Amino acid sequence: MDAGLEGFAARFDNRYARLPAHFFTRVAPTPRKGTRLLDVSPGCLALLGLDAGRPGTEAFTALLGGEQLWPGMDPIAQKYTGHQFGIYNPSLGDGRGLLLGEWLAPDGQRFDLHLKGAGVTPYSRFADGQAVLRSSLREYLASEAMAALGVPTSRALAVAVNQERVRRERWEPGATLLRVAPSHVRFGHFEWLAFGGDKPGLRKLIDHVIDDHWPHLRGHESPTAAMFDEVVAATAEMIAAWQAYGFVHGVMNTDNMSILGLTFDYGPFAFQDAFDPGFNPNHTDQEGRYSYAEQPSVGLWNLSRLASALLGPISDELGGEERARDALAGALERYGERLNLRFGERMRARLGLELEQPDDPRLLGDFLALLQAGRCDYHLCFRALADWHGDEPGERLRAALGDGAASRDWLARYRDRLGRETRAEAARMVAMNAVNPLYVLRTHLAQRAIEAIETSADTAELVRLRACLSAPFTPQPGAEAYASAPPAGAPVCLSCSS
Incomplete structure (x- = not known):
């Protein structure tokens, strides 16, 4: 046994697996060929009370490759149903994922560990039980990005690629994702x-x-x-x-x-x-x-x-x-x-308004209407406002919001509204920069990380992007490209297999 897994059996208390037997089916993960660990989230490791390097790369690779469970795990596929696009579907359940166990963190919190891409289950219907690299990397990055933004989310501990070839819209590399959440119970x-x-x-x-x-x-x-x-x-x-x-x-x-x-x-x-x-x-x-x-x-x-x-x-x-x-x-x-x-x-x-005023909803609504009319970048506009001193708009703000009569009129109203605040301008700017991200998981950024791994097995782009998304409000050296608007023609539409 990997030395990094010592004592793990006592850290699992798999309560869902003690519910009535028809709630789930016990299923072993399907081993995957040539599994390679791509990344482990430092933030998620800390959440679980684990240290960097424990478990080690071999233990993570064996788990994500479906070859060896960690002590104390008891994998199950859950049964559920649901309304899909408004229509009830009684034939749902974990079709490619397994709830591996419930982890007890040192601080008393409990977290499900769930392996996505774990193989066929009784609830797979006609699916193959596989996950693809594209969707797995996107979920890995999104989970950590959303957590850093303060949005309630499941987390992702680790992601791996394997040598399986999976048919979706095209043939794609197979992958697995280790998801973390306090519960996997759904509506x-x-x-x-x-x-x-x-x-x-x-x-x-x-x-x-x-x-x-x-x-x-x-x-x-x-x-x-x-x-x-x-x-x-x-x-x-x-x-x-x-x-x-x-x-x-x-x-x-x-x-x-x-x-x-x-x-x-x-x-x-x-x-x-x-x-x-x-x-x-x-x-x-x-x-x-x-x-x-x-x-x-x-x-x-x-x-x-x-x-x-x-x-x-x-x-x-x-x-x-x-x-x-x-x-x-x-x-x-x-x-x-x-x-x-x-x-x-x-x-x-996000607008730097500490005090609530009756006309705030209208100010916000008009701002969003301005963004829509001008096809303005949602994230760059908020960040540019954070650095505005209330004087003549600088180049950055004009580039983000435009320089037409509508934007000038709104900025004048916004300046007047800021004048009713009681805190200092410097404090406002600091507060706004703490909630308006520089780095957002734009679709083209995720695609760049995916292609680097698909074409040259290079994880450097994935690690750089994950680092930016994990600290989205703080400028990082050499990361200017991650804080820019997408290039013309960047992908925006995706399929459910994404």
Whole structure:
């Protein structure tokens, strides 16, 4: 056994694997040919309480290659269902990923370790159980980028490439990703049990989630209704953060919705470049169901599907369906208020507005309209505003926002609004630079890292990009290219296999 794995057996407490047997299937990972470790996230290592170099490269490679589990792991494939593009699909589950175990960090936190690309499971349907390099690197980078931005997200501990060839739109290199999250329970887990009529199983899952994440809710008249309210609040917080940073998930099916409000199952996602409320990077979503502007309403729709799944248990707790419907409706009504509140807080911070004023929503709305009309880069504009002293706009701000009458009018209003703040200008600039990133995971940057590995097995670009994204607010020497707008013709549309 790798010396770096000593004591690991005692660090796993796999509680989901102790739930009823029909919740999952035990499956061993499929060994992959020629696995090569590409990168390990220092930030995620620290989150788990692990030191750099422990486990070592060999232990990571063997795990991601499906050849050797770490002591204490008990891999399972979870069963769930969900609504995909508004249509219920009963035939879902972990089709290429395995929940390896639940890790106990030294600080008391618990984290699932999940291997994506682990092989065929009983829930694979007609899929091959593989993950490709392209999608694995994108999720690895996005997870760490979102965490650094303060957006609720699953994390990624490590990523590896192998010598398997996988057919998607083209033949691509195979890969595996080690994902980390406090829970892998999705809205779709509850939908499966509720719509399948498994009342005892649904009660077991609810109790498991409450005991794991919200034990303080046990004293409520309806712990399940209180749990739902927590899920509503967490989902509103997550989507408010998405909107604030111009992130578009691309495939907000209910089986991709985390019960903890974590950004989950990265697929055809992208960050805005030129601001466009209708932007949707998923080229298979022709109707724009999951576009940037629709994400808040889709979040509510998905929560409504979860509410339907929880109606029975809440009715039992409250002694009737009418009271249960009232409790669920109240929580859903609070969703919009919570989302707007958190979005407003984040956007005021991005604009350097410490005090809340009645005209702030209009100022923000007009700013976004200005960006849309001018096809302005979403991220560069905020960063340029952070360095503006309120005098004549400099070259950087004019380049980002334009120099027309509309931009000059808005800047005059913004300058007046800043005049109502009480903190010093220098403090404002520092605060704005702490929430407006220089480095964002733009699609062309991820593609450059992918191509470097595909064509020459070079991981230097991946490591440089990951380092920038892990410290997105701080200028780094020689990283100017990572802080620029994308070149003309850069890719913006992706498929679900991404």
